Amino acid sequence: MRVPAVIYADASLLRDMDQKVYEQITNVASLPGIVEAAYAMPDAHWGYGFPIGGVAAFDPDQGGVVSAGGVGFDISCGVRTLHTGLQLADVRPYKQQLADALYKAIPAGVGSKGRIHLNHDLMHGMLTGGAQWALEQGWGEDSDLERMEEGGRMVGAVASYVSPKARERQKDEMGTLGSGNHYLEVQRVAEVYDQHVANVFGLRVDDVVISIHCGSRGLGHQIGTEFLRDMAIAASQYRIDLPDRELACAPLTSPLGKQYLGAMRAAINCALANRQIITHLTRDAVKTVFPGVHLGLLYDVSHNTCKLEQHAINGQKKALFVHRKGATRAFGPGHPDLPAVFRQVGQPMLIGGSMGTSSYVLCGTQESEKRAFNSACHGAGRAMSRHQATKQWQGSALVDDLADRGIIIRSPSLRGVAEEAPGAYKDVSVVVDVADRAGLARKVAQLEPLICIKG
């Protein structure tokens, strides 16, 4: 190991944590050019190479690397939350109607396709323009952009590094949710922990919000697949001794490293555009039930990225490439990259729970910088495999149980629902409490699900 490995957890999370997390975070700590420490967030679980819930920063001047497995297959998977201006009492009588409208409007499930088809020029615009491009196409409002990381457009995206196959897989998938843990949820604010910050974020108890969790679909997956292969082949050429083949990586200064960064940034734009188009579809769908309602964006976060950021190392600012795989950026108050509306209080962080359980809104703190390069958890984190979950739960029974609790589930796949059983996840409340107590982030509000459109 070149640096220590640090796991943020309490006794209960540590006891249940997959032993693979210890092994994987230790392996990450041995990669070339890693700085300070390799970190595992409280929701960490076994992933490909890096644990999901892993954070690691690399210095390009010390032989630092970029790893496709350190970002994950679903590049720039993330969450955005929209205000509705509605209260629980407004929505309650129309829940079925709203669920129907949303399920009809937003394609969900494995291989889901949308009504948008990208030709070569549109694909290029999307890969380089992100949510800004989506706005230019008419899918959104100007005011949306400042409420996204990178202002809705990741600079440094290089469309020519995105393969024809990756483009082919994506051309009919814009504005679709996908499968797995992706969802669109109508939620109510159940509790506020920090009144001042909640006011700035526009959240009051019983306000209804809509959260969208999805990523870069087939495109990100294809880019991840191709570069993992190429990085594994190139590792010996770069004389990198890998403790695990899945940690395939390339020096940040190498041609392959730069190609991956260019393609990954294009995938970040794809995810931003995708969530933007789904936002537009959501606005239209909600209007069919609540004609006068306007959905304003609270914020959009990515939790699978590698970003170039300035961080203090031994009192000196350094430009580092921070991998966050299943980890949410947590910029604190005063950070220059935050829009004016959040600069006093810190970045909103949207933490999706498991199906049928709470989600949380957190915010970045000054302390976050000293803990894990301004990072915290991204969700509940799996506690068992998908296969194990399907053996233990039936999708139809879960849908019925949740309906009894007033939560409407709409999904094209009952097996998908079983894989996402709440019991297959850690307790998200424990995860965010640990994040709060460890100083990774601060709790702002708790959200409870009313309707879940599940991929």
Add this chain to the structure above:
DNA sequence: ATGTAC
């Protein structure tokens, strides 16, 4: 996460 295998 994923055209759940190429």
